[in-house]
Amino acid sequence: MSLHPEAAQSQQAQPSADAPKKTTLALSSLPPKQHGFGAQQYPRTPSRVDPNNPPWPSYRGYHNFSFAHATMSVRLPTILGKAIDDVVKTLNDEHDEERIVDLTECISRLEDLLDDLQGNSVLRPIIDDGEGDIPLWNKAIARYFRGKHFMDAPWVFAEAYKYRRLHEAFSLSKYWKDYDVFFRQKCETFARSSDAVFELSTRFAEPLKQAEGASAEELLEAKRLQFHELTQICLWGNSTDLSLLINMTEEDIKKLQSTGGDHLAATEKNILGNDMSKIWDYISSDKFSSKEKGGRLDFVLDNAGFELYTDFVYADWLLQSGLCSEIRFHGKRFAWFVSDVTRKDFNWLLNSMVYGHLFPNASDEELASLKKLGLRWKQYVKEGKIIYEEHQFWVSGFSFWALAEEAPDLFVHLAGSDLVIFKGDLNHRKLTYDCQAPPSTPFNVAIGPLATLAGAPPIVSLRTIKSDIVVGVPAEKAEQLDRDEPGWRISGAYAVVLLSDGRKGERVTF
């Protein structure tokens, strides 16, 4: 290519057309260089927050310093591989040709998903399978994640998306729409939890009795102590979630589920941010319930099986103690993060407690205690004291900062509650936008609009820590653990019990 004459002339005029090796500018009269730019940029102001830009930088799959990386690159493909094994097992037991062919198509879709995940594909829209949540998903993908891949989208969204795609693999079929690839695992794990199951059933099968002749203060103090222990049982019930139990031995599971008094006292030290006393003060006050009527408590559930069992034990006590008169359990509409509760899991637990043969080595007394408990809990369901609910927002990729915006009906519904307890790690990640907030961030700051909007209910997070984000914990404690105990953020050995007061009773406006 020949040069433009002017350019050719200017090149000739120079001894060399190459740029000088180094250019030094003497800027001695200008202000000195400064550092630390960007340090003030977090938390982002609310108007700059969106699902791709949380208040603090989000965790993403390519961040190999975080659990996001291990999850996206190793754990999710493993979970998906096992899911395919489960479907193959079902396929091998099937005899009807049409159903078999239909199921092989589900398997191909699962294989495509595995390829997409391992090949770090773009997050494509969810195929319209007739489900009500399609706009919620595809709007989010179009608006915030167009062109994003499994590894560079925020972890919580990419991970949730994987479970929605897993559901899509079946929802597009004719015969297998509600198939749950994790159902077998969930049942098996509960059946392997016999020690802890009977420890609780033999204590709680008999209805609560008040100590005779005790004064009102003594009764209240007894209640306070029981509340304390049961809250912990419900909390630690979360440490046995299936997605992390893949390599655990029977012994490990037993240790995690131990509910004995010594164990509880020891593990209370591991609750790094602990608002339990404040919660008791609220729950035992007339702000929560009146003499005539107990309060309404909502549980946003996490895992099926043993954790759901501990949620029921807790709910049962809250009803019997008169503190609550109505408890709402919020589950998932389809298989979610391996072991989350669906309606089928909810029914399965109650029915297998009453009719099941899950524990061949249990004594008659143990089995009878379990049955008695199961019958009482079924009665609560019949009487509407315990209500199971599902909402599509709980199986979306949105953080709970977006709850009022994306699911105003759900926000109004929850605003009618006296306390909403969110169980587990995933709910905690979604409450706090799953981002790199400093550990000392107060809980009510970390949950944003769910604490500040008019009508926001009081909220508690009961979470054993199983992923990177940590809030409501003294900075020095988190620094010390980061230094001395690598892996503490994902071990499930530590926990938080955090309360946000909310703005209960104020009129909700949008």
Ligand SMILES: O=P(O)(O)OC[C@@]1(O)O[C@H](CO)[C@@H](O)[C@@H]1O
């Ligand atoms: O919500 P859960 O059952 O307490 O925990 C869910 C979990 O196992 O899954 C995620 C990683 O896949 C983590 O947030 C967390 O460790």
